Amino acid sequence: MGREIKLMQGNQAISEAAIYAGARFYAGYPITPSSEIAEICSRVLPTIGGIFLQMEDEIASIAAVVGASLAGAKAFTATSGPGFSLMQENLGLAVMGEVPCVIVNVQRAGPSTGLATKPSQSDIMQLRWGRHGDQTVIALCPASVRECFELTVKAFNFAEKFRVPVILAPDEIVGHMRESFEVPRAGELEIIDRKKPSCPPDQYLPFEAEVDGIAPLAAYGGDHVFHITSSMHGPNGYANNNPQNASWRVEQLHRKIDLHRDEICLTKTFDTEDMDVLMVTIGATTRSGRAAALEARKRGVKVGVLQLLTLWPFPEKEVAALARDVDTVVVPEMNYSGQIAGEVQRVVGTEKEILRVNRYNGTIITPRDILESILESRSGQSVRAGG
């Protein structure tokens, strides 16, 4: 049976993929440009045995998601900018308590209320460092409606497999874009469910990692009774402030991601076999970047593109390998501070030039913006882009 081709909005693809991945609980608070996800879930979840809750704010939304996940649900929430800021404290709880869940942050321009609803890629560092304390998370960023679908399924799989919160962070352009794509058939994409304890209930330790770095997770109401806490805790889930235990816990939270980083770090490359210039892109900027790269080749500048689908953990190895033999690395991104460029610089070292192309006015970076920057940097003089 062939796949069905559907015209879909990015946010719709995220909602449908979440349900495809097994999500049966959504709690959220409305905010543009993410609200379509809540609206779709409110219509679909009741018809498939799930629960939709509109909570009183984003703090409560992620709290309810954590609670439902521990009761056994694949659970998620969606928000944007200000709402994502409000979620940070309980996102830290999900890290500490090792609670699988997915948070969609459709990135919009700030600071604060900022250019409400307008696109941006300026939450890159907030995704990684928005919470207090030593911790790490997984964050993914799609560039097309198809990728919205695929990465949402990945996000749930990573959350379930590694017992972590996973953040899916499309920019507003991708969240609101409409494209047709072949929707994966039921059973076509791999769906991962969390590891359940197989030991007798009286021996269950909810934070005792197995060789793969991950501890099995029971669900409230089953035979295995357990404690989850935001406080420092031992393998049994009870509070434990012993220094040795605290080091072990913090290391464990990092180790389970580090151990599996090759599986987690997703990238795509375009024309990187023969290039003089490497372009590193994320989200919607990938689309402008690829158009600019093709145009540059017509003008004799060999540009290759590395698209980062995983933002965190940062795909350092992948960037380093491709950046080694080029003279210039270009990083277009929709923020002022060069949040991706800074990471790329950290990886390639300060000797290599990073050509930064930034926009932070709520409009997309065009292929021409990028092309002009590349040509200018190659010739030392301004070149007008064609078209």
Next chain:
Amino acid sequence: MTHATGTKYLKNGMLPHMWCSGCGIGILMGAMVRAFEELEYTNHETVVVTGIGCTGKLDDYLTTNALHVTHGRALPHATGVKAFNPRLKVVVIMGDGDSVTIGGNHLIHAARRNIDVTAIILNNFNYGMTGGQASGTTPEECITSTTSFGNPEREIDICALAEVAGANYVARQTPYHGWELKENIKEALNKKGFSLVEVVSPCPTHFGKNNEMLEAREMLLWLQEKSLPVEKYRKLGVGEKKDYFAVGTLVDRNAPDFNTRYEEIRKRALEL
């Protein structure tokens, strides 16, 4: 008949507990586990959700399922647990800071939503854990470590708030009334929909010390003196009422709870 001790819900090796002598939290815990025993709660069907504070440490001593969360956010976490698995017995333990100060909005909406959880709130008029600062329930004029010259703000009435927000069951007791407290907790646990028990309690270490109630005994006697069974309290004139507070069952009604309503809506969605 042997009386329930509730000890089977207490974790071996964790006692003595962390609370100061004279604190009311231990009495609250005792009443709660006795109520569990009399209602034959099992560890695996029970989830105790706690916030942050001296009161929020209560889950440390329990053998039931537990979820110890962030300050003020116990109710929305509990809402997620209960909404997804309505068969669970979900009990939420919070201080006054947790429940009606930082987390006040969640209390209003948990009551309005009528989610079938039982909130047990220990009101010691201040933030015990962090050194006795003022909270939303610190009475006007009282001295705390952040209102050294008297509190300029008015206090909130937890039970009245829960009532107007839509709770199905609201009761108030004190550690002086151990038996009645256990009975009210049982009624709350048995009630479908949002139920709340406020436990007005001594914090001799901070609030008591600052407000001439240094001795736990004095504070317990003060609780005895100031509390009136609700039937008596309601007969008082307006002027007299301000010197007392009512204990007992204050609200008892049977509006359909969230999960019941959700299933009705689900049926409608499936019929379309």
